[in-house]
Amino acid sequence: MNYLESLNEMQKEAVLHTEGPLLVVAGAGTGKTKTLTHRIIHLIKKGTDPRSILAITFTNKAAKEMRERVIAMLGTDDHIPTMSTFHSLGVRILRDHHTKIGVNKYFNILDSQDKGTLIKQAMRIQDINPKEWEPRKIASTISRAKSNEETAETYTANKNPLTSIVKIVWPEYERLKREEQSLDFDDLLSETYFLLKKHPEILAQYQSRWQYVHVDEYQDTNTIQYKLVRLLVDQHKNICAVGDGDQNIYSWRGADMKNILNFEKDFPGAKVVLLETNYRSTQIILEAAHEIIKKNNERIDKKLVTDNQEGKEIALYEAFSAHQEASWIATQVKKYIDEGTEPKDIAVLFRTNFQSRILEEAFLRKALPYQVVGVKFFSRKEVKDVMSYLKAAFNNDSLSDVKRIINEPKRGLGKVAVAKIFAGRISDLPKKQLESYQKFSELLDDIYQFALTHTPSDTIRHIVKATGLEKKLGEGTDEDKERLENMKELVTYATKYDDLENAYDIFFEEVALLSDQDSLGSNRKDSNTVKLMTIHSSKGLEFKYVFVSGLEQGLFPSQRDDALTKHEQEEERRLCYVAFTRAKEMLHLSYAKLRTIYGQERINVPSEFVRDLSSHLVVEAGENYDDDEGAVETFYLDF
DNA sequence: CGAACTGAGATTTTT
DNA sequence: TCTCAGTTCG
Numbered sequence: 204m205n206y207l208e209s210l211n212e213m214q215k216e217a218v219l220h221t222e223g224p225l226l227v228v229a230g231a232g233t234g235k236t237k238t239l240t241h242r243i244i245h246l247i248k249k250g251t252d253p254r255s256i257l258a259i260t261f262t263n264k265a266a267k268e269m270r271e272r273v274i275a276m277l278g279t280d281d282h283i284p285t286m287s288t289f290h291s292l293g294v295r296i297l298r299d300h301h302t303k304i305g306v307n308k309y310f311n312i313l314d315s316q317d318k319g320t321l322i323k324q325a326m327r328i329q330d331i332n333p334k335e336w337e338p339r340k341i342a343s344t345i346s347r348a349k350s351n352e353e354t355a356e357t358y359t360a361n362k363n364p365l366t367s368i369v370k371i372v373w374p375e376y377e378r379l380k381r382e383e384q385s386l387d388f389d390d391l392l393s394e395t396y397f398l399l400k401k402h403p404e405i406l407a408q409y410q411s412r413w414q415y416v417h418v419d420e421y422q423d424t425n426t427i428q429y430k431l432v433r434l435l436v437d438q439h440k441n442i443c444a445v446g447d448g449d450q451n452i453y454s455w456r457g458a459d460m461k462n463i464l465n466f467e468k469d470f471p472g473a474k475v476v477l478l479e480t481n482y483r484s485t486q487i488i489l490e491a492a493h494e495i496i497k498k499n500n501e502r503i504d505k506k507l508v509t510d511n512q513e514g515k516e517i518a519l520y521e522a523f524s525a526h527q528e529a530s531w532i533a534t535q536v537k538k539y540i541d542e543g544t545e546p547k548d549i550a551v552l553f554r555t556n557f558q559s560r561i562l563e564e565a566f567l568r569k570a571l572p573y574q575v576v577g578v579k580f581f582s583r584k585e586v587k588d589v590m591s592y593l594k595a596a597f598n599n600d601s602l603s604d605v606k607r608i609i610n611e612p613k614r615g616l617g618k619v620a621v622a623k624i625f626a627g628r629i630s631d632l633p634k635k636q637l638e639s640y641q642k643f644s645e646l647l648d649d650i651y652q653f654a655l656t657h658t659p660s661d662t663i664r665h666i667v668k669a670t671g672l673e674k675k676l677g678e679g680t681d682e683d684k685e686r687l688e689n690m691k692e693l694v695t696y697a698t699k700y701d702d703l704e705n706a707y708d709i710f711f712e713e714v715a716l717l718s719d720q721d722s723l724g725s726n727r728k729d730s731n732t733v734k735l736m737t738i739h740s741s742k743g744l745e746f747k748y749v750f751v752s753g754l755e756q757g758l759f760p761s762q763r764d765d766a767l768t769k770h771e772q773e774e775e776r777r778l779c780y781v782a783f784t785r786a787k788e789m790l791h792l793s794y795a796k797l798r799t800i801y802g803q804e805r806i807n808v809p810s811e812f813v814r815d816l817s818s819h820l821v822v823e824a825g826e827n828y829d830d831d832e833g834a835v836e837t838f839y840l841d842f
Numbered sequence: 843c844g845a846a847c848t849g850a851g852a853t854t855t856t857t
Numbered sequence: 858t859c860t861c862a863g864t865t866c867g
Binding site for chain 1: 843855
């Protein structure tokens with residue numbers, strides 16, 4: 204029973220309480236994942252069949268981490284519990300019962316780009332001008348409604364004119380999606396929920412299979428996810444939810460904190476365990492984080508304690524320009540690395556993705572090893588193209604895939620030809636185009652045949668060659684060559700799946716559901732790098748040294764056109780809390796008085812978050828760090 | 843049909 | 858400033 208010894212009293216309580224509902228309120232760095240994995244191990248050691256245990260997370264990364272830990276502790280990887288994200292759980296259930304919802308077993312999963320295209324198409328069909336009504340807004344309205352249990356039929360318009368447009372576009376969008384045998388991200392959850400609700404016999408099957416259900420990051424569940432969980436645990440009531448209201452940062456995506464606040468009401472007799480001992484950060488960092496979060500009203504008051512050292516004061520740097528800020532950060536990072544810190548122990552965080560570019564430039568100038576987490580590898584055109592060839596080869600109905608690649612590389616099949624093909628008027632094609640189209644069909648067929656006897660990575664290599672993309676890009680510009688490199692990176696990525704049994708199924712599914720955090724890094728040899736990422740993607744991670752940049756009013760807290768609602772303000776605060784609590788030893792904050800956004804210079808005031816910190820926690824960092832501004836000039840003079 | 847040009851909008855955060 | 862979608866012209 205030595206796995207219990209490493210736990211503190213509260214953690215142990217959570218681990219040992221196996222029967223009946225349990226809520227673990229776990230602040231940042233209090234050993235949430237550890238408690239969860241130990242609980243799973245405990246259940247198994249007690250004699251529970253591992254296959255009757257389910258653990259649901261939000262990201263693939265979290266699921267993967269849990270899986271690795273459980274496998275390591277069990278010392279075996281067969282008969283392990285089901286550990287997956289909400290979305291991939293949905294995919295699995297929907298695939299098993301695809302006939303019930305009337306889609307192909309290998310239905311396609313639309314990413315947000317595909318979704319946008321389809322929404323626009325639906326708008327055009329319904330004669331709604333995409334310039335007058337933002338497709339993005341319509342898409343997100345549908346998204347929100349779906350995660351609130353609504354459908355195209357039940358949705359009703361209100362006074363807001365946008366809702367009347369949505370009422371028209373939504374059914375059309377659903378129709379197009381069906382035609383393509385596709386589901387979007389929201390469908391993966393809502394279709395699963397409706398399926399289980401409508402078919403008690405299917406629900407009963409899953410209920411009796413999963414007797415112990417764990418939900419990570421419970422504060423981030425939306426209505427559909429919450430209801431889905433309730434259905435799954437309705438028989439045994441063995442639910443263990445883990446979360447922290449202070450880390451709810453996805454309410455813009457429908458995450459509803461009420462779910463965690465109402466837990467005891469929803470599951471009568473629930474036991475609640477609070478984890479308040481932080482093992483991660485210094486006292487100063489926790490103090491600062493608390494000064495930020497305590498100003499929120501929508502929260503249960505709690506304060507983390509730690510036995511860790513007091514630690515160093517927070518470094519605060521006021522830069523003149525964003526360029527100077529980046530330069531300062533790079534200088535500090537270099538210092539740490541020169542002193543022997545591993546690059547991977549350092550992270551630079553920011554509120555919005557566009558801030559990464561200027562940081563990257565500074566890191567490049569100093570030749571620091573870094574990696575931008577969230578570089579959208581799988582949304583790169585060339586990567587999507589190759590994936591579309593593969594998907595289209597397996598599923599000829601997937602119009603969006605076929606459309607992507609039918610003229611890539613150029614085959615002389617333009618808009619007009621494509622329209623004819625999709626209308627089934629192939630005989631109307633001029634002779635040349637007909638031949639071209641036939642060749643294309645043969646190519647897809649060839650890829651499919653090849654795939655049947657080869658691994659995913661071999662097939663992708665084959666696609667790059669057989670389509671002529673290799674030749675075309677290899678002879679092209681530097682940019683083209685980089686594209687080709689990305690395709691080869693995809694080959695490397697795919698080798699991960701080569702030895703699996705249903706390699707292609709799993710490959711398609713995972714690629715579609717992969718978030719950008721998981722896509723790279725783990726399988727790269729150069730993972731010992733400084734990580735640059737948004738605060739959102741840093742949730743759940745920890746680093747020795749953390750830099751939070753761009754602490755400017757309007758940027759962080761972020762503010763767009765109109766004033767933030769109280770609720771939005773509090774979410775920004777929670778985001779800041781998450782950012783601060785990533786740091787183990789030392790936190791660095793910085794802001795720039797001048798920042799260029801859309802090529803327009805903006806003058807900034809320091810973030811309210813900086814002003815909220817007591818002076819004894821903070822020390823201002825030195826003045827001038829535009830050391831390489833000069834260097835850049837010399838560089839140019841030399842030429 | 844496709845290359846080249848033009849103008850508008852973008853930058854919150856993600857499965 | 859950069860990227861994308863739409864339009865024009867060869």
